Amino acid sequence: MKFVIEPKPPFDFQKMMQRLTVTGKTHVLKLNEEFTSYEKIIKIEEVSCYVNVTSSGTVKSPSLNCKAIPLNGHVSEEVVKKKIQQLFSTEVDLSPLYEHFSKHKELVHVLQRFEGLKLLTDTDLFESIVKIIIGQQVNLTFAGTLTERLIELAGEKVEVEGSIFQVFPAPNSVSNLKYEDLRELQFSQRKAEYIIDLAKLISEGTLDLESLWEMSDEEVLQTLLPIRGIGKWTIECLLIFGMGRTDVLPAADIGLRNAICGVWKLAEQPSEEEVRVLAMDWTPWRTYITYYLWESLNQTPAVVDHT
Structure with missing residues (x-):
């Protein structure tokens, strides 16, 4: 199936794609050299779909040419279109x-510098939360290495139109792993336990991540906080990078506090409470202001997680 999506401008597709290379989040997707095309195998209503999204417009007049091929079932064009709109935040008017x-x-x-940069969310909530857990208290490069090793160990490879795509492992595949399997890949004991135990909760039906879409931010927080290894920072990042929620403030994040210190020219890094006071007038755009401040440091969030 093929269709066109016209995102609400301004929408800078190339800036969104280029950011993926900076953060090392390109393990299971393919980008072209001009940063005008995105390809990935994603799950839509439990059906694996090859998705190709190519930008043919401008920042002020954006247009996305979309192609999707269901690989193991049927899914309607309307559902695929809605998923792509969600992934690329096309309906968010900035x-x-x-x-x-x-x-x-x-x-x-800061806003002028990153104008048109919208959230490109993860295609799957399990993938998102696992990558966030992997990123806790390690640098970007090592987090990327660990993610790649997990994909190689438990993911699958799919060939579409002559190209091989890696697919992020499903909860069932990860739940079958032993802690030692991840320890051998240089995962810490705790992270191995967090990731595999989370996968088991999902596989056994104890946790339904898809139900989070119907919840408020606070309800998502209360649902996930009891799970070992998932603290407030992890959930805030899931709300942002997994679900595209536009008014989330991870006030304890070190990267955000460093960015505020620099942009506001403060003598020292503000406390979590000082960030909350400063950001009182950011609603309903706290996510995007946080996102742009992170980008001003050319980094993704530095973890301060209270697990």
Whole structure:
């Protein structure tokens, strides 16, 4: 199936794709050299689908040419289109954000620098939360290495139109692993336990990640907090990078606090509470302001997780 999506402008597809290479999140997807094309195998209603999204428009007049091939079942064009709109945040209108802060002394330059950069969310909530757990308290490079090793160990490979794609492992595959399997890949004992135990909860039907879509941010927090290895920071990152929620403030995050320190020219890093006070007027755009401040440091979040 083929169709066209016209995202709400401004929408900078190339900036979104280029960011993936900076953060090392390209293990299971393919980008072209011009950062105008995205290919990945994703799950839509339990059906594996090859998805190709290519930008043919501009930041001010964006257009996405989409192609999808269901590989092991049937899924409607309407459902696929909705999934791609969700992944690329095409229906999020950032114009009010830019207009509201156009004269903000500290934020205006940050917002101008990253204008059109929207969230490209993870295609699967399990994939998202596992990558966030892997990223706890390690640098980007090592987190990427661990993610790649997990994919090689438990994921599968699929050939579509002459290209081989790696697919992020499903909960069933990860739940069958032993802690020692991940320890041999240099995962810490705790991370091995967190990831495999999470996969078991999902495989056994104890945890339904898809049900999170119907919940408020606070309900998601209360649902996931009791799970070992998942703290507030992890859930906040899931809300942002997995679910695309637009008004999340991970105030304890070190990267955010460092960025605020630099942009506001503060003498020292603000505390979590000081960040919350400072960000009171950011609603309903706390996610995007946080996202752009992270980007101003050319880094993804530095973990402070309270597990």
